[in-house]
Amino acid sequence: MKTRYPAIAMQPSIPSQSRKSRSPILSLADTAYARLKEEIFDFRLAPGDRFSETSTAERLQISRTPVREALFRLQQEGYLQVHFRNGWSVLPLDFEQFENFYDLRIILETAAVRRLCESALDSQTFARQVLDGLKAIWMVPVADRLSDGLLVASHDEAFHISLVEAVGNAELSRVHRDVTERIRIIRRLDFTRAPRIEKTYDEHALILDAIFCRRTDDALQLLRSHIEASKAEVRKITLHRLFLARQAASQVSEQDAEQSTEPLPAAKPPRPTKTPAQKRSSSRK
Numbered sequence: 001m002k003t004r005y006p007a008i009a010m011q012p013s014i015p016s017q018s019r020k021s022r023s024p025i026l027s028l029a030d031t032a033y034a035r036l037k038e039e040i041f042d043f044r045l046a047p048g049d050r051f052s053e054t055s056t057a058e059r060l061q062i063s064r065t066p067v068r069e070a071l072f073r074l075q076q077e078g079y080l081q082v083h084f085r086n087g088w089s090v091l092p093l094d095f096e097q098f099e100n101f102y103d104l105r106i107i108l109e110t111a112a113v114r115r116l117c118e119s120a121l122d123s124q125t126f127a128r129q130v131l132d133g134l135k136a137i138w139m140v141p142v143a144d145r146l147s148d149g150l151l152v153a154s155h156d157e158a159f160h161i162s163l164v165e166a167v168g169n170a171e172l173s174r175v176h177r178d179v180t181e182r183i184r185i186i187r188r189l190d191f192t193r194a195p196r197i198e199k200t201y202d203e204h205a206l207i208l209d210a211i212f213c214r215r216t217d218d219a220l221q222l223l224r225s226h227i228e229a230s231k232a233e234v235r236k237i238t239l240h241r242l243f244l245a246r247q248a249a250s251q252v253s254e255q256d257a258e259q260s261t262e263p264l265p266a267a268k269p270p271r272p273t274k275t276p277a278q279k280r281s282s283s284r285k
Contacts, residue, residue, distance in 0.1 A: 028066035
């Protein structure tokens with residue numbers, strides 16, 4: 001039996017309905033949704049940015065109907081705000097809400113790890129197969145570690161989801177996945193720096209070792225510290241990214257203002273018009 005290890009794609013999720021059964025408009029809506037969400041996650045659409053449905057459709061080269069569908073989906077997920085007859089804007093990041101989600105994540109994951117430490121981990125159990133799959137990825141020699149930040153972010157998300165899913169509680173997994181989706185916008189920034197990637201490998205290996213050895217207190221403490229460190233790091237990086245995004249937007253605005261206030265080239269003075277008398281005088285000469 002193959003070890004189950006859920007791969008988590010970093011691209012925004014698309015409904016699992018078969019592509020063949022979807023209408024072209026819905027497929028375009030999925031495309032627009034994915035591209036806009038990626039722009040929000042990368043701060044190319046920064047908090048506070050305003051835009052219109054028409055300009056977005058032109059920029060994405062997708063018709064307005066699927067773009068509208070994508071915008072309303074992002075509004076429902078809490079990323080955008082619609083203004084009556086005045087376009088759309090990206091909602092500000094709510095750091096207090098992110099703190100709450102991280103607190104909930106700690107509660108869910110520590111509950112799962114406690115149960116893993118207290119359960120039988122025979123080779124044939126589903127939990128053991130999941131843990132063995134995680135071990136093959138995270139408890140590896142330094143030379144075999146990944147360095148690509150986006151790929152490591154994907155594996156990190158899969159690591160934590162797998163710990164919860166290994167318990168076998170579908171409702172616990174569902175709530176945890178919802179929390180994971182809500183914090184993804186800032187969480188993946190944790191892997192934009194090489195030292196954080198190395199530290200993640202080290203910390204995941206320690207957590208797994210404590211679970212395999214059934215050192216419950218150690219596993220719980222390591223997991224809490226790991227999540228708290230990640231939370232602090234992504235907050236710092238997010239604030240820095242926001243500063244850079246606002247600085248870039250300010251520079252663009254200043255350049256636009258300078259171009260709009262540049263004096264127009266001076267018009268050449270009109271040639272004096274000769275009177276009829278002057279014309280007659282010139283013709284005699």
